[in-house]
Amino acid sequence: MILKRAVVATVTAALCTLLTLNSVGAAAKPVVVAGVSEWASLARTVAGNAAVVVSLLSDPNADPHDHEATTSDAVHVARASVVIENGDGYDTWLSKLVQARARAPVVIDAARLAAVRSGSNPHLFFSVPIAQEVVRALTRDLVARTASRAVAARSRALQTQLRTLNRSITAIARSCRGVKVAATEDVAGYLLRQAGLDVITPEGLRLAVGNGVDPSVHDLAVALTQLEAHPAFLLDNVQTATPLTNELVAQARTHRVPVIDVTETMTGSSYVAWIGHVVSEVSRDLRRQGCLT
Numbered sequence: 001m002i003l004k005r006a007v008v009a010t011v012t013a014a015l016c017t018l019l020t021l022n023s024v025g026a027a028a029k030p031v032v033v034a035g036v037s038e039w040a041s042l043a044r045t046v047a048g049n050a051a052v053v054v055s056l057l058s059d060p061n062a063d064p065h066d067h068e069a070t071t072s073d074a075v076h077v078a079r080a081s082v083v084i085e086n087g088d089g090y091d092t093w094l095s096k097l098v099q100a101r102a103r104a105p106v107v108i109d110a111a112r113l114a115a116v117r118s119g120s121n122p123h124l125f126f127s128v129p130i131a132q133e134v135v136r137a138l139t140r141d142l143v144a145r146t147a148s149r150a151v152a153a154r155s156r157a158l159q160t161q162l163r164t165l166n167r168s169i170t171a172i173a174r175s176c177r178g179v180k181v182a183a184t185e186d187v188a189g190y191l192l193r194q195a196g197l198d199v200i201t202p203e204g205l206r207l208a209v210g211n212g213v214d215p216s217v218h219d220l221a222v223a224l225t226q227l228e229a230h231p232a233f234l235l236d237n238v239q240t241a242t243p244l245t246n247e248l249v250a251q252a253r254t255h256r257v258p259v260i261d262v263t264e265t266m267t268g269s270s271y272v273a274w275i276g277h278v279v280s281e282v283s284r285d286l287r288r289q290g291c292l293t
Contacts, residue, residue, distance in 0.1 A: 030081040030145050035091035038125035039084040041271040042135055046155045050146045060265040063240050069093040080105045082141055084134065087111030090122035108137045123264055127190035128165050128275060135159060161272045168279050169194050176291040180231045184245040185209040187237040187264045188278065195282065200226050209245060227251045233285040239263040258285045
């Protein structure tokens with residue numbers, strides 16, 4: 001059951017008091033709390049040992065859409081100097097914990113930074129340009145708090161890696177714009193759009209799967225038929241697999257359509273490596289189509 005606001009406020013206040021008493025005389029490092037592992041990974045890369053970074057969602061076997069705030073979440077938010085929210089309705093439970101604090105931490109909201117229209121695809125961590133905005137905002141805050149040249153240097157190195165990723169995605173768009181691909185839902189929609197690819201699977205089906213409801217019979221029939229026409233690949237979010245998405249995957253395999261498995265909770269410790277792997281998988285299958293050298 002989701003923690004009620006009053007309970008959250010009580011727990012948060014008590015924890016703040018306890019943590020303050022326990023840290024008297026200690027030079028505490030800033031604490032950065034991120035709702036999702038992708039933003040936490042970027043924060044760890046930037047911060048190094050200059051800050052403590054916590055990810056509240058890190059299990060790639062759990063559906064993040066089903067997460068409910070826990071006492072542990074409240075503990076971490078009570079300690080936070082900075083909270084990185086995904087925004088756009090993806091982690092409202094985190095926003096409520098922040099709002100329950102008497103003294104709010106600095107909040108970096110990815111959706112707000114990117115000026116994403118409310119109700120858009122909330123999987124913002126699959127957008128490298130949005131990741132760059134989050135890194136910029138966090139770097140400004142941590143440099144101001146710590147006066148650390150190392151933080152600034154790590155941020156510059158990370159931005160160089162992200163620019164390299166952007167170039168790889170742009171190269172796909174130049175060579176393969178308009179190539180048809182399929183997807184069980186919109187988890188990697190930002191990346192596919194940046195790559196200029198045409199996601200042919202009915203939007204109604206993708207939205208239904210993402211929202212955990214049944215799509216229309218018509219949309220399912222269309223999606224299954226489209227796989228017979230052999231799109232370049234089917235991108236599947238294995239983290240939220242259902243009998244319906246499994247049916248789409250089986251149809252793809254029957255017609256020798258490559259399947260790219262992704263998760264919406266980052267695996268591994270490096271955001272750049274995680275996104276880079278997806279870009280490599282997409283590039284591999286597009287080379288098989290002959291549009292990418």
